[in-house]
Amino acid sequence: MKKILSMIVLAAVLCALAGCAAPAKSAASSGGDGASAEIFAMDTVMDLTAYGDNGETALKAAEEKINALEDLLSRTREDSEISKLNAAGGQPVEVDPEAFSLISRAQGLGYAVDSTFNITIAPVVSAWGFTTDHYQVPSQAELSELLTHVDLADIELNPDGTVALKNGASIDLGGIAKGYASDCVSDIFTDNGITSGKISLGGNVYVCGGKVDGTPWRVAVQDPKDETGWVGVLKLKDAFAVTSGGYQRYFEENGKRYHHIIDPATGYPAESGLVSVTVVANAYQTSATGSGTMCDAYSTAFFVMGADKALNFWRSNQSKDPFDLVLVTEDNRVLVTSGLADEFEENEGSDYTYEIVR
């Protein structure tokens, strides 16, 4: 009898100890790498991670889609749909239906933000050298002439699927292509049954579900003053987040810094008092298809608008396509809109002051 009792006690102790050890094993599996890929496309580096049985299949499809979009939409590839359109001298050009749809959406988003996001800014951006990395400050006369070709109304979308660029206009979808690509990857993840994953397409982030352990993804918003620092961390599930900042691409001449986000009204780099704009939208909450596309366009637009106009736009557009903002100002303030109040974690060691905006 004693032997039996002893064996029972021993078995119980082993089970108890095994139970104590179980969480460590669980934590290890939840931190696994999943399938991951790094892609150089659209003039940036892209990181993609997907968990689950179809992770590798989903990432392969995503890589193919991103490369196909670059072939289709790049302004610097001579054989892309956009290059053909820009070279057509105003004549109607039959373009790929996907490119047609994106041009149409870019025009609509541009109208919504009073042309502060404007894909016809292309010739002005070129004059500054941001498409070739041969930077220069254009003369005022050159900018004034080029601005006469910057008008969303010069994009003529025809029912027969052709597009014509009037009045010497040309377009650049660089301000929206990565956001659109993130929407496409989101669809690919859904089609492949991916319920946990993350992608970062050069300033455009999409998080699918939460992490495999069920907790939200932690998305840090970069400190505009310190490339390795951050102003805060967003805790997100099923969301898109896109940041635009003047620190991302710039050059200096005669002691003055010129960044790549051009104000379509002036032809000069926008000076709105903002140094960084992050737009966040739930992946399944908006009525508009393509939350990533919307976030990409709005992040540029709000950077040009400045904080006051951006927040007014946020307040008046919450019923249809809700989104939230993290705005970083030149005077070291971080403005977080109320929808992110519970999801935003301040960097307590920073020299920023934080405000929740309602």
Add this chain to the structure above:
Amino acid sequence: MKSSVKLHFCRWDLIVAAAILLLAGGLTFGYWGQTVSAAGSGLTAVVSANGEEIDRVDLASLKTAEERTYTDLGYTLTVEFSPDGVCVETSDCPTQDCVHTGTITRAGQSIVCLPARISVQLKADVGQAASSGDFDVMIG
């Protein structure tokens, strides 16, 4: 009046007691050993060229700073790994963005050289619990 029960250790009691002590000691050592190791190491630097992983360095395994060179697309980067972080010391690429990034120290941070298509990412070791300030991806 009942007499009190006398307890005697038999051979099986000793075996059980010894087994408990051994298991408890072993698991305790293993558990705390793993935790201390994770806290001390925490980070692995993953170096990729054109999307293919070409090197992997466990920062905690380093006693001192260590330099390694990587070449791709005609450009050469000298990367310094230390227990505290990673930086690109030198590069002959035209933009020098990778050098200007400075030292990265936390999981989720990365250094990218677009001309060479070389990247260095810091990843948290498997099982490493997230602490305040850790993140999965940086946006900006």
